[in-house]
Amino acid sequence: MATTLLHADVLKLAAREQVSVVTELDDIDTLARNYRPRLLRFVMASVRDEDLADTIVQDALLKAYRNRAGFRGDCSLNTWLTGIAVNLIRDHARTQKFKFWKKASANAVEADEMANHLRSSGSSPEGALLAREQALQVHMAMEELSQNQRTVFLLRFIEEMDLAEISEAMGMPVNTVKTHLHRAVKTIRAKVGGQRV
Amino acid sequence: MTPEMQKRTNELTDEQFCEMLMEHGSEEDGTAEVNGLKDALATYRTETLDWAERRSAAQPSLAAAAGRRSLWGAAPQWALAAVAVMTVTVGVMHFVGNDTEETASTAEVTTQLAPQPTRQQQIAEDNELLESIDSALNTGSGLPVDSLGLEHVPDMGHHGSAE
Numbered sequence: 001m002a003t004t005l006l007h008a009d010v011l012k013l014a015a016r017e018q019v020s021v022v023t024e025l026d027d028i029d030t031l032a033r034n035y036r037p038r039l040l041r042f043v044m045a046s047v048r049d050e051d052l053a054d055t056i057v058q059d060a061l062l063k064a065y066r067n068r069a070g071f072r073g074d075c076s077l078n079t080w081l082t083g084i085a086v087n088l089i090r091d092h093a094r095t096q097k098f099k100f101w102k103k104a105s106a107n108a109v110e111a112d113e114m115a116n117h118l119r120s121s122g123s124s125p126e127g128a129l130l131a132r133e134q135a136l137q138v139h140m141a142m143e144e145l146s147q148n149q150r151t152v153f154l155l156r157f158i159e160e161m162d163l164a165e166i167s168e169a170m171g172m173p174v175n176t177v178k179t180h181l182h183r184a185v186k187t188i189r190a191k192v193g194g195q196r197v
Numbered sequence: 198m199t200p201e202m203q204k205r206t207n208e209l210t211d212e213q214f215c216e217m218l219m220e221h222g223s224e225e226d227g228t229a230e231v232n233g234l235k236d237a238l239a240t241y242r243t244e245t246l247d248w249a250e251r252r253s254a255a256q257p258s259l260a261a262a263a264g265r266r267s268l269w270g271a272a273p274q275w276a277l278a279a280v281a282v283m284t285v286t287v288g289v290m291h292f293v294g295n296d297t298e299e300t301a302s303t304a305e306v307t308t309q310l311a312p313q314p315t316r317q318q319q320i321a322e323d324n325e326l327l328e329s330i331d332s333a334l335n336t337g338s339g340l341p342v343d344s345l346g347l348e349h350v351p352d353m354g355h356h357g358s359a360e
Binding site for chain 2: 062
């Protein structure tokens, strides 16, 4: 009996969540309000160009809204949206690869808006100041990563997605995701790790 | 940082470091190096989300952009496919038709412009041409320049004329 009730509860919960997702997808402004900041953070950290990041995020939201009938609920809405953004970043990197990398390397010298925010936000105790300084170093160190390594690193440690979700969003096997992640962490460790200790 | 912790930090391989970084344990579970990076990543998450929220708040509504496209999106897929097929068909038929008409009219014009000689006239012209060739061959001086036909000097006495 208890099992039946539990099962019913799960079904109710699933139905409620599905309704919530459908509502979010049916209203583009609700979708933007709930997901744009996280998408923008991820895309900006990937492409390092504010205007380009805005465009990619807008395209991702519009694409999701127009193809909402194709969302089957196999993964979370956040994972689905992130997958769309990952593909748009890949498309951009393919079509304007030269411009992309040129801009990325140029921004390593002229810090982008996000880096400036990291550098200047608030006045805080010494501990937080050190953490922010190290966060800035992480931001700079990510320049050294390949596109896939950077994406995996961001999705795991900034977006806090698990490996299965990253695998779904990037359309690659979990083992490949792990390989990219280990290489990324090795590079970040070499650049940032140990500087504070 | 205790010497023991320092030792653990130094001993961590990259694999172990990565695994510890992914763990959601308390600070006591990790090394100073791992904890330091965890703090940095937490700060990065907070500060960059703060930046993204501010920037997102300044962005205009997407409803207008979504509405523009939905006019196209409202048309059923089969209707769009039918329009595409009809367009291609009409285009192909137009060009095929033009091509046939053009060929016919060109032939007509050619027929009108060039008056056709009668069969008898044609035979007579051919005979004249053959005779002139025979004559030229028989009366040639044998000089290479003759073969060029630069000038025709008739009756120069090569045939033992009255002169």
